[in-house]
Structure formats: C-alpha cells, structure tokens
Amino acid sequence: MLLEIVRDPIDLRAIERAVLAPGCGGIVSFCGSVRERADDGRAVEGLRYEAHEAMARASFREIADEVLATMPEVRLAIVHRIGALNVGEIAVVVAAAAPHRAEAFSAARFAIDALKERSPIWKQERYSDGERLWVENRCSGERQ
Amino acid sequence: MPVVRLVAFARLRELFGERREIALPEGAKVGDLWDTLLREEPHASALARGLRFARNGALCGAETALCEGDEISLLPPFGGG
Numbered sequence: 001m002l003l004e005i006v007r008d009p010i011d012l013r014a015i016e017r018a019v020l021a022p023g024c025g026g027i028v029s030f031c032g033s034v035r036e037r038a039d040d041g042r043a044v045e046g047l048r049y050e051a052h053e054a055m056a057r058a059s060f061r062e063i064a065d066e067v068l069a070t071m072p073e074v075r076l077a078i079v080h081r082i083g084a085l086n087v088g089e090i091a092v093v094v095a096a097a098a099p100h101r102a103e104a105f106s107a108a109r110f111a112i113d114a115l116k117e118r119s120p121i122w123k124q125e126r127y128s129d130g131e132r133l134w135v136e137n138r139c140s141g142e143r144q
Numbered sequence: 145m146p147v148v149r150l151v152a153f154a155r156l157r158e159l160f161g162e163r164r165e166i167a168l169p170e171g172a173k174v175g176d177l178w179d180t181l182l183r184e185e186p187h188a189s190a191l192a193r194g195l196r197f198a199r200n201g202a203l204c205g206a207e208t209a210l211c212e213g214d215e216i217s218l219l220p221p222f223g224g225g
Contacts, residue, residue, distance in 0.1 A: 032225055049224065050153060050154065050157075051153075051224070052151070052153060052198070052201075052217055052219065054201050055198060055201050055217070055219075056224075058201065080224060080225075091225070092224070092225050112225060115224060115225050116222070116224060116225040117222070118222070119222060119224050119225075120153070120198075120217075120219050120222055120224075121222055121223065121224025121225070122153055122154035122220065122222065122223045122224070123223035123224065124154070134154045134155050134220070134223065135223050136194070136220075136221040136222070136223050137221070137222055137223050137224070137225065
C-alpha cells in the first residue's frame with residue numbers, strides 16, 4: 001500500500017509501478033487533475049490544497065483497510081498532492097492493481113469516492129480575475 | 145485553566161490563524177472553544193455549517209472535554225480530490 005500526502009509533482013507511472021505485482025492482471029488508476037474551468041464556468045488559474053496531514057494519512061489507511069477487508073488481493077495506492085497546483089497538474093492518484101479487472105475498478109472507485117467524503121483536505125480555486133474561493137465537495141452521489 | 149492548541153484549516157485558518165494557544169476555563173468543552181472564537185469573530189458563525197472538530201487527530205463532538213495540551217482542529221467541509 002502506498003498512502004501519501006506529497007508536495008512535489010505526482011509521477012503517475014511511479015505509483016503504478018509501486019502497486020503492480022506479478023500476481024496482478026490489471027491496474028485501474030484514477031488521476032484527478034486541475035481543470036481550467038470551475039463548475040460555474042469561471043476560468044481557473046490554479047488551485048491550492050491543504051490538509052490535516054496526519055488525519056488525512058489516517059483516513060487513507062482506513063480506506064485501504066476497508067478495501068482489503070472485502071478485496072484482499074487488491075494492491076492500492078492513494079496519493080494526494082498539497083500546495084499550489086497549476087491547470088493540468090495531477091492533484092490526486094488512486095491506483096488499484098488486482099488479479100482481475102472487477103476488483104481493480106471497484107477498489108479505485110470506492111477509494112476516490114471515500115477520499116472525497118472523509119479525508120480532511122481542502123481546495124481553494126484561484127480565478128483569472130484574482131478572486132479565491134474555498135470549494136467544498138458535493139455530497140456523495142452527486143456529480144463531483 | 146487548560147491551555148489548548150488550536151489548529152484551523154481553509155477559511156477558518158484565514159480567520160483565526162494556523163496555530164495558536166487558547167486558555168479556557170476549567171471544565172470547558174470543545175463547543176466552548178468554538179463559542180470563544182465566535183465572540184472574537186462573530187461573522188465566523190456563517191462557517192458553522194458542516195464544521196467538524198478533532199481532538200488530538202481524532203474526530204470529536206462539541207461535548208468533548210478539553211484537557212491541558214490538547215490539539216483541537218477546526219475542520220470545515222472537505223474539498224479534496
């Protein structure tokens with residue numbers, strides 16, 4: 001399991017290499033990146049993330065433990081970047097490797113949804129007009 | 145008079161600072177700490193919706209008693225991912 005909060009740019013391939021193993025037949029990686037438009041259509045210049053790092057890592061561990069409880073063969077990575085990010089940069093990666101694709105898809109979907117709901121991480125959007133706004137995740141089940 | 149360390153995030157960090165120490169009366173609870181902060185910044189009451197607290201890294205309720213040296217975190221609604 002690779003469960004980290006990082007400040008430097010995320011290397012997706014390195015994370016995938018870390019979870020892949022000979023017993024795995026596939027890997028599903030969700031890669032969240034900074035969009036150039038906010039939900040209201042405003043142009044986004046960049047984002048700033050911050051976290052309660054100890055609690056965020058503990059939440060990643062809890063999510064991974066829940067995945068393993070139902071899918072013990074899954075190898076999971078959850079890596080979230082904090083600090084200032086530009087449009088197009090990777091903010092979060094959830095990678096799940098498993099013997100078969102069903103578990104890999106299921107684990108990756110569960111982990112990113114759970115992270116959005118319960119990991120103490122905050123996002124501030126910075127717009128081209130100079131305004132900054134802290135943006136909350138919507139409740140689970142809605143478009144995020 | 146227990147002295148606790150307050151750690152705030154996002155908009156609450158901008159209002160109250162990232163880290164500071166606050167002395168509260170004996171027997172004070174987490175909710176009393178929030179009330180103390182609201183007396184300092186009354187408009188922070190608009191940020192109470194969805195606010196959660198943590199004591200020493202574990203989520204807790206407003207009725208949780210404060211002890212000397214506790215780290216109390218103010219956690220606004222999350223936005224990660």
